[in-house]
Amino acid sequence: MSLVVRKSSPVVVRPSPEAGMTSGGTIKLSSFDKGLYNMPSTTLLVFEHPLHNAAEIIQGALSRALAHYYPIAGRIVVAGGGGGGGGDDDFYIECNDQGVDFIAARTDHALKEVICFDRSPSPGARKLLDHLAVYYPSMTCGSGDPLLLMQVTEFSCGGFVLGVTWNHGVADGAGMGQFLQAVGELARGSPSPSVAPVRWDGSLPSLPPSVLEAQQHLLSLDPLGDDLAILDITIPMESIDRVRADFSSSFGQPCTTFEAALAVLWRCRTRAIKPGPETLTLLVFLADMRKHAGAKEGYYGNCIVEQLVMAKCGAVADGDFKGAVMAIRRAKDQLPDRLKDGDGVVGQQKLREIRAYDTLIVTSWRNLGFDRVDFGSGRPARVTASGKDLPPSPGAVGFLRDGSGGVSVLADLVRQEHAEAFLAELAKFK
Structure with a gap:
């Protein structure tokens, strides 16, 4: 089967000024973060039930969520530009509100034509899933790259797939799950995330x-x-x-x-x-x-x-x-x-x-x-x-x-x- 996914040009989504949150400054990467500062990770969330204008709704909620999670809209920088890892102080998140990349996409296929819910997909179907997310060039995160790449693909049946690729240095899996839940809460009309986000915790111990x-x-x-x-x-x-x-x-x-x-x-x-x-x-x-x-x-x-x-x-x-x-x-x-x-x-x-x-x-x-x-x-x-x-x-x-x-x-x-x-x-x- 040939899957044709029509993708829009990437849109830069920045933190919404309406939220009234402040950003700026830098956040030092912890010893837990540092070894992962250029490693990408990707997850696909498959939604079977229709959501009218899914891409538009999620893009708007993403902007509002970034006001609370503003480090994700920044960039990872290396002090001195070395990139070799010369100590705990070498790697930072620069909170500059440069934003994340968002792509809206559509396909004429129904969701169940591509993704199996009751059994594992065939190798061919697994390759089709590659069209449903955005990836970093060379599968590594560069110093100027966005810390988050998001694609929403809407299917003919009304279902949609959210593909999220992020720089592992800014969040682990539990952290990204927390962020996406916040995007969902804001999409459903909540005035703010139910969990107040924390990106820097100076009480964390250094890894031995x-x-x-x-x-x-x-x-x-x-x-x-x-x-x-x-x-x-x-x-x-x-x-x-x-x-x-x-x-x-x-x-x-x-x-x-x-x-x-x-x-x-x-x-x-x-x-x-x-x-x-x-x-x-x-x-x-x-x-x-x-x-x-x-x-x-x-x-x-x-x-x-x-x-x-x-x-x-x-x-x-x-x-x-x-x-x-x-x-x-x-x-x-x-x-x-x-x-x-x-x-x-x-x-x-x-x-x-x-x-x-x-x-x-x-x-x-x-x-x-x-x-x-x-x-x-x-x-x-x-x-x-x-x-x-x-x-x-x-x-x-x-x-x-x-x-x-x-x-x-x-x-x-x-x-x-x-x-x-x-x-x-x-x-x-x-």
Whole structure:
């Protein structure tokens, strides 16, 4: 199928002066922000129910929201123009109200012709989704680029898709979810956002060197690119519930949906790629640290860390799901310690020894708030990540709760040669 999307020229949307908010000055990027200052992230929110003049309504609400979230209308600058990262004071958001890019688009197709709600889309349909968002050139954010790119595509059936691409340095996923909920509230007529936004929180602790070094290692992994198969899969809730029930009956502790789904992916992937039993595998999951760091309510800057779980491949592949869940649970219990000085969960030498293909990075979008965005016609029927901006290492995953009763996963987990084996392992589990 050929999807024709007619896009308007980009419009610069600036903070609305009607809100009476003041901006200006600079905001220093925290140690949580700094390593992500040029990294883009994209999400697609699919709204099945019609909203008359959706693009016009959202554009107006976006302008009003930027008056409250004015740093998003600014630019990231590097002190001295070096860009090399010479300390905490090198990177700032300049609050100059230069604005964000907004594109209104239309297509003659109905929404269900392009996006599947009850099953994973085919590879061809997944590529069509690329037309529904705007991306930064070369998939990196330059110093003069807007911090937010937004596209609203209206379909012939009245449904629409909101594509949001942003510079990760200005907000993490929870922060962007909070911002989009504010846009929705203003679109529905609220005089101001229900949550007062906070972008600078001087009480946040600085990340210890071990955390920053691990982050830089993961970001510097050589990308496998086209060698990886992008898969859009759903793990049925019945299967997840079996893992949770088995774990709880054995250990007397609850098991979350995230822990169960992550254990399933880790074990099935390890069995599919068949590394040697003594080979080390590294599981990485991103964790929101707002509670542990004592972040202020409404803080929308970055407050996430990468938590590491290392094991031998044989133990993961040949063990049961309970063992994988317990390893993940122990790592979650250690999260407060990630804010303390120390050698880290995994030493730098061991990190360098683990092959990129034996590294699995997972991020969960289930509780970020994207699914609670409402511009006046109801919440999105589906939220999905973009396959274009998955992180460079293999095994990067987006978790989303699927309305059909399972966990939806967009992943570049395995090379093309291992895709069939991975899907077969998942099928055995179901």
